[in-house]
Amino acid sequence: MRLSLFVAAVATLAGSSVNARRQKLNTGYGPPTLDDSKLRSVLIESKVQNLDVKPKKPVRATFQQLIDHNRPSLGTFSQRYWYSDEFYAGPGSPIVLLTPGEVAADGYEFYATNSTLSGVFAQTNGGAAIVLEHRYYGQSSPYQNLTTETLQYLTLDQAIQDLVYFAKNVRLPFDPQGSSKPDKAPWILTGGSYPGALAAWTHDLAPGTFWAYHATSAPVQTKGVFWEYFAPVDEALPRNCSADFKRISAHLQEVLTTAPRNVRHQLKSKFGLEPLADDDFAGALMEPLGVWQDQQFYSGYGNIFQMCDYIE
Numbered sequence: 001m002r003l004s005l006f007v008a009a010v011a012t013l014a015g016s017s018v019n020a021r022r023q024k025l026n027t028g029y030g031p032p033t034l035d036d037s038k039l040r041s042v043l044i045e046s047k048v049q050n051l052d053v054k055p056k057k058p059v060r061a062t063f064q065q066l067i068d069h070n071r072p073s074l075g076t077f078s079q080r081y082w083y084s085d086e087f088y089a090g091p092g093s094p095i096v097l098l099t100p101g102e103v104a105a106d107g108y109e110f111y112a113t114n115s116t117l118s119g120v121f122a123q124t125n126g127g128a129a130i131v132l133e134h135r136y137y138g139q140s141s142p143y144q145n146l147t148t149e150t151l152q153y154l155t156l157d158q159a160i161q162d163l164v165y166f167a168k169n170v171r172l173p174f175d176p177q178g179s180s181k182p183d184k185a186p187w188i189l190t191g192g193s194y195p196g197a198l199a200a201w202t203h204d205l206a207p208g209t210f211w212a213y214h215a216t217s218a219p220v221q222t223k224g225v226f227w228e229y230f231a232p233v234d235e236a237l238p239r240n241c242s243a244d245f246k247r248i249s250a251h252l253q254e255v256l257t258t259a260p261r262n263v264r265h266q267l268k269s270k271f272g273l274e275p276l277a278d279d280d281f282a283g284a285l286m287e288p289l290g291v292w293q294d295q296q297f298y299s300g301y302g303n304i305f306q307m308c309d310y311i312e
Contacts, residue, residue, distance in 0.1 A: 056084060056086040056113065058082040058083060058110065058112040058129075059082065059083055059084070059173070060080060060081075060082050060109070061080075061081055061082070061083065061173065062078045062080055063078070063081055063132075063169075063170050064077070065077055065078075065079040065135065065140075065165065065166065066161075066165060068153050069162075069165060077140070077141070077142035078140065079132065079133060079135065079162070079166070080105060080132075080133040080138060080139055080140050081130055081132045081133065081166075081170075082105070082112050082130070082131045083112060083128055083129065083130045083172065083173075084112040084113055084119065084122070084128060084129050086113070086114075087114070087122055087123040087126060087128070088122075088126070088127060088128040091175070091177065091180065092179050092180060092185045093125075093126050093127050093180055093185060094122070094126070094127030094128075094180075094185060094187070094188060094211075095127055095129075095167075095182075095185065095187045095188070096118050096119075096122045096125075096127055096128070096129040096130065096190060097129075097130045097163065097166070097187060097188065097189050097190070097210075098111060098118050098130070098131060098132070098189070098190045098191050098195060099134050099191060099195050099198065100131065100133070100134065101134055101191065101193060101194040101195040101198070102134060102137060102194055103134075103137055103138075104137050104138030105131055105133035105137070105138050105140075106138060108131055109131055111129070111131050112129040112131045113129070117190075117216075121188060121214070125186075127186075128172070128174060128175075128180070132163070132166055134159060135153070135154065135158065136151070136154045156198075156201065159198060160198060160201055160202050160205055160206050161206065163198065163206075163209075163210075164202065164206050164209045167181075167187050168181065168209060182209045182210065182211070186211040186212065187209065187211055188210065188211065188212045188213070188214065189203075189210040189212075189213050189214070190213070190214035190215075190216075191216070192215075192217050193216075193217050193218070193219070194219065196214075196216050196218030196219075197215065197219050199213045199215040199218070200218050230289055232292075233289050233292045236292065237292070237304075238305075238308055240308075240312055241308035241311065241312065244311050244312065245286075245289065248285075248311075249286065252282050253282070255267060256278045256279075256281070256282060268281050271284070271285070288303075288304060288307055291303060291304045292304055
């Protein structure tokens with residue numbers, strides 16, 4: 001009974017997230033997408049620094065990025081970026097650059113507006129803000145067919161060099177004369193989580209292009225199985241919900257390790273996840289716990305609490 005309720009809850013409240021992540025082959029957690037209407041209403045109420053809280057929609061553009069920075073002759077690919085010049089004060093003004101990291105940039109373009117910290121950096125300094133899609137994510141992949149051979153250019157070094165090469169070579173539509181190139185104006189590299197680590201690594205490994213770096217929640221230790229990530233979620237969830245998830249997890253482990261193949265397939269079919277291997281399937285069902293990362297002070301009674309109540 002518990003498992004069937006969980007099936008309904010996840011399918012109703014979190015299924016779209018699971019399917020979207022499955023389609024993108026991305027099971028990691030990136031920066032939260034922006035619920036612009038909620039955030040704007042909160043800023044309006046609090047009147048933070050009297051900032052204008054109605055952001056101008058960022059403009060999308062593309063940049064020809066090198067496939068391999070160590071071998072430019074290999075060619076280029078189209079890398080998407082979004083920019084907001086709403087607060088750009090003119091020639092020589094600062095540029096704030098960030099990447100959403102290991103996720104398609106769709107839905108993250110508003111990180112270039114003053115609804116987020118990066119956009120506020122731009123606003124308070126008379127600058128422009130840019131969101132650059134990470135290589136191999138969204139529509140910024142050099143290859144459509146991903147194989148061991150074509151994925152060899154998805155490395156930290158290439159990602160760091162992408163940021164530097166973009167800053168030095170992009171022709172920004174709002175700065176046709178190049179007066180805000182990094183040798184003439186301050187460029188600030190910012191990011192949170194993995195993008196925050198990229199900012200720190202760029203500072204250490206490829207200095208000289210950006211004038212300042214801002215890294216939030218940047219990972220400082222590599223760990224293959226970071227189970228501690230879920231410890232704060234366990235502590236923060238209502239006790240009954242946390243207990244329910246533990247029972248569900250134990251049941252899943254029992255089914256996936258002891259039940260015959262047809263029973264496991266039947267369970268997966270309830271979610272439309274039949275093609276997944278057993279461990280990937282278990283990870284997908286636990287995916288809603290990752291939604292906790294998206295909780296904000298203004299989130300209120302969000303999906304994860306609704307799901308907890310539904311399971312109960």
